[in-house]
Amino acid sequence: MFLIRRPSQREIAAFLRQSQDLPLSYAPVGIASQTPRGFNADLASAVIGQGRDAFERAKIALAEWRHYEMDWVELFPRGAATESGTVVAVLVHHLGIWSLNGCRVVYGIGDRQVGSSFGFA
Numbered sequence: 593m594f595l596i597r598r599p600s601q602r603e604i605a606a607f608l609r610q611s612q613d614l615p616l617s618y619a620p621v622g623i624a625s626q627t628p629r630g631f632n633a634d635l636a637s638a639v640i641g642q643g644r645d646a647f648e649r650a651k652i653a654l655a656e657w658r659h660y661e662m663d664w665v666e667l668f669p670r671g672a673a674t675e676s677g678t679v680v681a682v683l684v685h686h687l688g689i690w691s692l693n694g695c696r697v698v699y700g701i702g703d704r705q706v707g708s709s710f711g712f713a
Contacts, residue, residue, distance in 0.1 A: 593607070593691065593692045593693070594689055594690070594691050595689065595690040595691070595692065596689060596690070597690065598683075598685070598690055599683070599690065599692055604668050604681055604683065604692065607681055607692055607694065608668065608669070608679060608680075608681050608694075611679050611681070611694035611696075612679050614694070616696065616698070621698055622698060622699055622713075624698075624713045625699065625701075625713065647708075651704050651710045654674075654710065654711060654712075655674055655704055655710075656671065657670075657671075657672065657674075657680075660682065664684060664685045664686060665682060665683070665684050665685075666682070666683040667680055667681070667682055667683075668680060668681040668682075668683065673697075674697055674700065674712045675697060675700065676697055676698060676699050676700060676712075677696065677697065678696065678697040679694060679695070679696050679697075680694070680695050680696075680697075681693065681694055681695075682694075682695060697712050697713070698713055699712065699713055700712045701713070
């Protein structure tokens with residue numbers, strides 16, 4: 593949704609309520625966890641540290657949605673869960689306009705507390 597002004601907290605809350613039961617805008621669900629024939633996976637990676645402490649800090653940052661902490665991007669609600677079914681709104685201010693985008697967590701990867709992998713899509 594493109595807007596000429598920043599939406600109010602009430603408008604963002606209404607957007608989240610309306611988005612809760614919408615179907616996903618793509619199929620098949622979970623496609624990011626596979627590489628089906630005919631699709632190219634676009635992967636990027638970077639070393640952000642080494643060792644258990646760096647991994648623990650990275651898991652915390654991901655679970656707290658810190659990858660959305662940019663001057664021109666806001667996440668609603670702050671501190672949203674990362675479990676499957678969680679719906680968030682991403683508010684972006686760019687080129688003098690605002691856009692409000694809905695996102696839903698469709699699956700998790702690993703366990704934040706134990707193991708060697710953690711994430712969500």
